[in-house]
Amino acid sequence: MSATATAISPLAPAAFPDMAAVGGLRLGTAAAGIRYSGRPDVMLAELAPGTAVAGVFTQSLCTAAPVDWCRHALAVGAGRGRAIIVNSGNANAFTGAAGYRAAEHTAASVAAVLGAPVHEVLVASTGVIGENLPVDRIDAALPELVAGLSAPDRQVWKAAAGAIGTTDTFPKGASAPVAGSSAHVAGIAKGSGMIAPDMATMLAFVFTDLATDARTAQECLAASVEQSFNRITVDSDTSTSDTVLLAATGASQHRADQHTAAFQDALDEVMLDLAHQIVRDGEGASKFVAVTVTGAADDDAARAIARAVADSPLVKTALAASDANWGRIVAAVGKAGQRADRDRLSIWIGDEQCAGHGVPHPGYSEERATEHLLRDEIKLRIDVGVGHGKGTIWTCDLTHGYIDINAGYRT
Amino acid sequence: MSATATAISPLAPAAFPDMAAVGGLRLGTAAAGIRYSGRPDVMLAELAPGTAVAGVFTQSLCTAAPVDWCRHALAVGAGRGRAIIVNSGNANAFTGAAGYRAAEHTAASVAAVLGAPVHEVLVASTGVIGENLPVDRIDAALPELVAGLSAPDRQVWKAAAGAIGTTDTFPKGASAPVAGSSAHVAGIAKGSGMIAPDMATMLAFVFTDLATDARTAQECLAASVEQSFNRITVDSDTSTSDTVLLAATGASQHRADQHTAAFQDALDEVMLDLAHQIVRDGEGASKFVAVTVTGAADDDAARAIARAVADSPLVKTALAASDANWGRIVAAVGKAGQRADRDRLSIWIGDEQCAGHGVPHPGYSEERATEHLLRDEIKLRIDVGVGHGKGTIWTCDLTHGYIDINAGYRT
Numbered sequence: 001m002s003a004t005a006t007a008i009s010p011l012a013p014a015a016f017p018d019m020a021a022v023g024g025l026r027l028g029t030a031a032a033g034i035r036y037s038g039r040p041d042v043m044l045a046e047l048a049p050g051t052a053v054a055g056v057f058t059q060s061l062c063t064a065a066p067v068d069w070c071r072h073a074l075a076v077g078a079g080r081g082r083a084i085i086v087n088s089g090n091a092n093a094f095t096g097a098a099g100y101r102a103a104e105h106t107a108a109s110v111a112a113v114l115g116a117p118v119h120e121v122l123v124a125s126t127g128v129i130g131e132n133l134p135v136d137r138i139d140a141a142l143p144e145l146v147a148g149l150s151a152p153d154r155q156v157w158k159a160a161a162g163a164i165g166t167t168d169t170f171p172k173g174a175s176a177p178v179a180g181s182s183a184h185v186a187g188i189a190k191g192s193g194m195i196a197p198d199m200a201t202m203l204a205f206v207f208t209d210l211a212t213d214a215r216t217a218q219e220c221l222a223a224s225v226e227q228s229f230n231r232i233t234v235d236s237d238t239s240t241s242d243t244v245l246l247a248a249t250g251a252s253q254h255r256a257d258q259h260t261a262a263f264q265d266a267l268d269e270v271m272l273d274l275a276h277q278i279v280r281d282g283e284g285a286s287k288f289v290a291v292t293v294t295g296a297a298d299d300d301a302a303r304a305i306a307r308a309v310a311d312s313p314l315v316k317t318a319l320a321a322s323d324a325n326w327g328r329i330v331a332a333v334g335k336a337g338q339r340a341d342r343d344r345l346s347i348w349i350g351d352e353q354c355a356g357h358g359v360p361h362p363g364y365s366e367e368r369a370t371e372h373l374l375r376d377e378i379k380l381r382i383d384v385g386v387g388h389g390k391g392t393i394w395t396c397d398l399t400h401g402y403i404d405i406n407a408g409y410r411t
Numbered sequence: 412m413s414a415t416a417t418a419i420s421p422l423a424p425a426a427f428p429d430m431a432a433v434g435g436l437r438l439g440t441a442a443a444g445i446r447y448s449g450r451p452d453v454m455l456a457e458l459a460p461g462t463a464v465a466g467v468f469t470q471s472l473c474t475a476a477p478v479d480w481c482r483h484a485l486a487v488g489a490g491r492g493r494a495i496i497v498n499s500g501n502a503n504a505f506t507g508a509a510g511y512r513a514a515e516h517t518a519a520s521v522a523a524v525l526g527a528p529v530h531e532v533l534v535a536s537t538g539v540i541g542e543n544l545p546v547d548r549i550d551a552a553l554p555e556l557v558a559g560l561s562a563p564d565r566q567v568w569k570a571a572a573g574a575i576g577t578t579d580t581f582p583k584g585a586s587a588p589v590a591g592s593s594a595h596v597a598g599i600a601k602g603s604g605m606i607a608p609d610m611a612t613m614l615a616f617v618f619t620d621l622a623t624d625a626r627t628a629q630e631c632l633a634a635s636v637e638q639s640f641n642r643i644t645v646d647s648d649t650s651t652s653d654t655v656l657l658a659a660t661g662a663s664q665h666r667a668d669q670h671t672a673a674f675q676d677a678l679d680e681v682m683l684d685l686a687h688q689i690v691r692d693g694e695g696a697s698k699f700v701a702v703t704v705t706g707a708a709d710d711d712a713a714r715a716i717a718r719a720v721a722d723s724p725l726v727k728t729a730l731a732a733s734d735a736n737w738g739r740i741v742a743a744v745g746k747a748g749q750r751a752d753r754d755r756l757s758i759w760i761g762d763e764q765c766a767g768h769g770v771p772h773p774g775y776s777e778e779r780a781t782e783h784l785l786r787d788e789i790k791l792r793i794d795v796g797v798g799h800g801k802g803t804i805w806t807c808d809l810t811h812g813y814i815d816i817n818a819g820y821r822t
Contacts (some may be wrong), residue, residue, distance in 0.1 A: 062745030062753040094741050096754060096770040128420035129738030130771045142593045235724045240745050313724070313809075317817035327540030330505050334473030334651050342473045343507060360506040360541045366726050398724075407810070 009192075009278035011288050011376060011396070012170040019157040019175040020184035023209035024048030024249025026149040027156050029163040032141035035089030035127055035133055040163035042138060044145045045084040046114060048249045049409060053081030053122060054217035056225045058242035061145060063066065064093030065133075066123045067241060069103035071341020073119045082116035084205060087138060088190070093240040099105045102133040109139050113146050124165055124203050124243045152186075161188040164203055167405070168192050171283055174273035177263040183210045185251035188262045189274040192234070192281040200227065204244045204274050210263055211250030220256070220264055221246040229272035231303070233310050234282040235402070244271075255336040277342055279394050285320055286400025289378045296389035301338040303391035305384060308336035316398035324369035326354040333382060344385025349373060357385075378394065420603075422691035422699050422787060422807070430586040431595035434620035434657060435459035435660025437560040440569050440574040441514040443552035445545055446538055453549060455556045456495040456616060459660045461655030464533060465628035467636045468564055469653035475504030477534045478652060479620040480514035490625020493527035495616055497575045498549060499601070500538040504651045514542040520550050524557050525605030535614050535654045537577055537601065563597075568712040575614055578816070579603050580692055585684035588787045590673040594621045594663035603645070603692040613640065615655045615685050621674055622661030631667070631675055632657040639682035642714065643805045644721050645693040646813070655682075690805050695812025698730055700789045700805065705799035710751040714802035716795060721746035727809035730789060735780035737765040744746035744793060755796025760784060766797040768796075 002244035025047060029040040047053070049063070055074055057067045074081075092099050107121040109178065114121075150156055161171035168190050187206030212220075222299060225244055256263045280288055291310045294303035309315055312332040318325040326347050333340050343358035350372030352401060353361045372378065415821050436458060441452040458464070465486055473634055477675045481547040496517060502553050518532035523792055526533075534542060561567055579601050586597035598617030623631075636655055657678070667674045667800035683790065702721045707713035729736040742752050754769035761783030764772040783789065 048524055058745075059748075060742065060745030061748075061751050062756065064707065091738075094738065094753075094756075094766065094771070096768070098770070129741060130766065153510060194550050227819070232433070240742050313813070314817055317814055321818035323818070327502075327505065330473050330540060331471065331651050334469075334471030340472050342505075345473065345505075355505065355541065357507070358505065359509070360505070374413075398814065402724070403728055403731070403809065403811050405727055407732035407734070 008169045009281045009285060010063060011285055013277065014156045016154065016171055017173055017175060019152065019154050019173050020177065020186045020188050021151050021153060022184055022207045022249065023251025024051065025152060025207050027151065027152045027160045028148040029146040029159045030141040030148065032087065033138045034087055034137055040159060040201040041088045042141050042145060043086045043160045043163040044110065044149065046149050047082050047247050048251055049082065050250055050252065051081050052212055052214040052217045052248045053080050054079060054214060054221040054246045056221055056244045058239055060240050062240050063092050064125065064241040065095055065099035065103045066092055066125045067243060068100055069107060070243065073107065073122060075350045077117065078121035079218065080120050081122055082120040083110050083114055084122045084245060084247065085110050086124045086203065088164050089168050090131055090133050091127045091129050091241050092125040092133040093129045094215045095132055098132055102135050106138055107137045113142055122245055126164065126203055126241060129240065137351050157186070157188060164188065165190045171276055172277040174270045176266040176269040178210060178259055178266045181252065181254040181259050181262065183208060183254045185266040187270050187274055189278060191278040192283055202239060202242045203272060203279060204229065206246045206267070206270055208248050209250065209252035210248050210254050210256040210259065212248045212256035215337055216256055217248050220267055223264065224267045224271045227268055228275040231392065232275045232278060232279050233307060234396060247310065260381060276394060279396050281404045282396035284399040285396030286399055287376050287378050287397040289319060289380065289396060290392055291395065292381045292390065292392045293377070293384060294381065294390040295383040295385045295387060296351050297339045297387045298389040299391050302389040303393060304338050305333055305336040305340065305382065306391055306393040308332050308380065309380065310393040310395035313398055319373065320397040320399045322370055322373040324349055324366050329380065329382060339386045340384035341386050348381040350379055419580045420692045420696060422696055424688065425567045427481050427565065427582055428584055428586060430563065430565050430584050431588065431597045431616045432562050432564060433595055433660065434662025435462065436563060436618050438563045438571045439556045439559040439561065440570045441552040441556040441559065443498065443548045445498055449806060450571060452499045454497045454571045454574040455521065455560065457560050458492050458494060458658050459662055460493065460688055461661055462492050463490055463623055463625040463628045463659045464624060465490060465657045466650065467632055467655045469650055471651050473651050475502050475652040476506055476510035477503055477536045478654060479511055480511050480518065481533050481654065484518065485534060488528065488530035490629065491531050492533055493531040494521050494525055495533045495656060495658065496521050497535045497579050497614065499575055501536060501542055501544050502538045502540050502652050503536040503544040504540045506541065506543055509516060509543055514547050516546050517549055517595055520553055524553055528785045533656055536573065537614055537652060540651065551559045554675040559690050568599060576597065583685055583688040585676040585681045587680040589670055589677045592663065592665040592670050592673065594619060594665045596677040598685055600689060602689040602736045603694055613650060613653045613689060615640065617657045617678065617681055619659050620661065620663035621659050621667040621670065623659045623667035627667055628657055631678055634675065635678045635682045638679055639686040642803065643686045643690050644718060645690060645807060650795065684776050687805060690807050693807035694816045695810040696807030697810055698735050698787050698789050698808040700730060700791065700807060701803055702806065703790070703792045703801065703803045704795060705792065705801040706794040706796045706798060708750045708798045709800040710802050713800040714804060715749050716747040716751065716793065717804040718745055719743050720791065721804040721806035724809055730784065731808040731810045733784035734783055735760055735765065735777050735784060740791065740793060744795065749798045751795035752797050757794040759792040761790055
């Protein structure tokens with residue numbers, strides 16, 4: 001499809017990274033022809049027996065069927081997982097009872113081939129909304145998918161990341177060692193809008209060969225999502241299908257509870273890297289932007305204010321134009337609904353202070369601010385002068401490219 | 412300035428309307444050269460002694476100085492008003508203590524010329540943020556402004572509406588008789604984004620020659636704002652300066668409390684008309700869109716869901732492209748944070764039902780839906796299937812024009 005042939009984002013990393021071969025994990029891909037032709041569109045992750053799986057899902061009230069299935073399966077299966085199957089091209093969202101049966105059917109097909117309980121197979125789908133998932137095509141691709149399973153090297157990881165992508169312009173992967181052990185954390189993600197065109201969804205699948213129980217995995221994952229995927233925004237839209245799964249195979253023989261801090265660090269590093277890559281692939285993005293708020297009532301308030309700035313179309317269009325229009329930042333802070341002292345408000349673009357204590361900063365140089373804004377990585381800082389809360393939200397600018405992709409896609 | 416020379420919005424009314432000559436009111440304009448040259452940029456409304464004034468202001472926590480002044484003056488003056496002075500070109504926002512003194516100074520200058528108490532002069536400013544208001548230029552224009560005061564006919568109203576505009580592409584006015592009396596309600600407004608570029612602000616000034624006390628005026632105005640300006644959105648951004656003032660001169664000798672329903676009706680009609688005109692002048696707008704939600708838990712929930720749809724960049728870009736991409740509406744409903752039953756959700760584009768009871772509607776014709784979307788007035792309806800709450804939000808689409816205006820303005 002033409003929309004998937006979009007040029008690679010100017011903010012993309014130079015290359016797909018080197019990735020660890022996480023023990024207890026095999027990956028495979030196949031071209032099932034669900035919607036795309038001529039490219040892999042199904043990814044299977046086979047997990048060693050005893051793998052613990054944790055999941056964090058969209059807060060949307062109109063969840064897609066695979067999200068409902070995963071929540072059910074994780075509850076019934078007590079967080080054990082033997083496989084994750086993911087398709088692109090069809091989100092299996094807004095498909096009613098038939099959609100749930102399709103998700104369950106896919107899980108059952110994979111379970112039968114791998115000899116696993118059905119509740120230990122997790123399912124994710126991303127693509128068009130409101131069309132029935134052609135489960136027969138996934139069934140037909142299963143033999144090839146299973147035959148091709150292999151321990152993941154860089155190319156296998158890259159193929160897996162490619163198979164789950166929709167309007168993504170580059171495959172997203174990240175990997176980190178768990179300090180003091182031979183274990184690793186590695187994962188892949190897709191997404192190029194909080195919800196890409198009809199191609200809904202942000203998905204991430206992260207794996208480790210540490211051993212852990214499901215409850216610890218869930219706690220670590222939830223904490224990490226809070227520091228990563230919950231801190232990015234492309235266009236303030238939320239998908240019906242957002243899914244992040246963490247699978248801990250235990251193949252390294254190291255236990256997470258003996259490496260708690262190191263594991264959380266590695267997990268956070270991988271998750272933040274993947275989250276940043278999603279922003280870097282934001283639809284039409286030409287700038288990667290970090291909005292940091294300090295001096296807020298608490299950290300939640302700081303994040304809410306940073307998000308209001310990061311979601312403001314007027315701020316985002318000014319950034320696209322490298323326009324040091326900090327009045328729009330004032331307006332965005334004002335609408336955030338959080339405590340801020342207008343008369344102590346200070347704003348920096350890069351290192352250049354634009355405003356201080358509620359008035360334009362005496363030494364402010366618009367030229368120096370513009371110089372910073374002409375880069376493709378931008379930092380904004382706002383001190384709201386009421387407390388010690390702080391937080392950062394990452395976003396991208398709003399350009400003609402966003403309109404092109406989203407207004408032009410189906411026409 | 413070039414941005415003000417933008418072509419008239421394709422959604423503009425055919426002509427500035429006929430407007431009633433509200434008794435007890437005189438209007439004047441002058442070119443003070445605050446930022447623009449060669450066009451009137453100050454408007455003075457002189458109100459008969461005894462006029463009651465009510466005000467509704469931005470919910471922003473970073474209010475502009477004129478908003479602070481108006482709140483103070485209305486409290487001290489107990490809702491009596493002798494004049495309203497408005498300038499365009501400079502918002503007197505983020506100007507610290509000097510900004511408040513500038514607003515107070517302007518009120519005092521007008522009060523001195525008209526022989527009125529300073530607290531009976533209301534002030535509003537719209538334009539760039541973070542620059543000091545050149546009060547001397549307003550002072551210098553005052554004699555001309557006062558000499559030119561006249562009872563408002565259509566041309567006078569139109570000139571007043573023009574003087575308060577910034578990036579507006581057409582002057583906005585509306586007028587309605589109060590049924591069963593000889594009184595009228597008439598008003599003007601400006602705004603073409605919830606906050607236009609650096610040109611902040613939505614302003615509206617509405618007048619009636621009914622007699623009423625300030626408290627009744629405030630209640631009627633608050634109720635009317637709730638049904639009009641609080642139901643529109645262009646880009647989800649909120650200005651530091653949003654101001655709506657209602658002045659009741661009493662010149663008709665009719666009393667509002669004897670025409671309560673008729674007065675509220677006329678006020679609502681004028682306010683909704685002005686609010687719609689602001690949406691019709693939305694930056695880059697090519698479609699006027701009504702989003703109606705039914706079946707919500709209550710009316711507030713309905714409006715919140717309608718607002719989530721109306722603010723969704725993905726919905727707005729699809730509308731710009733006349734793309735019947737109703738999956739984006741599902742996603743927007745899901746993120747609204749209000750009760751909705753995914754499996755009872757129904758969606759209509761115009762009269763064409765796209766989805767019903769959580770699945771695509773069997774008889775749905777994308778062709779007929781697209782036909783409706785090709786018009787410049789679009790209706791979307793969403794039934795969320797949980798209760799009897801309903802509500803409508805009016806908005807416009809998101810086009811390349813929005814990016815042009817907002818990313819190109821200062822560069």
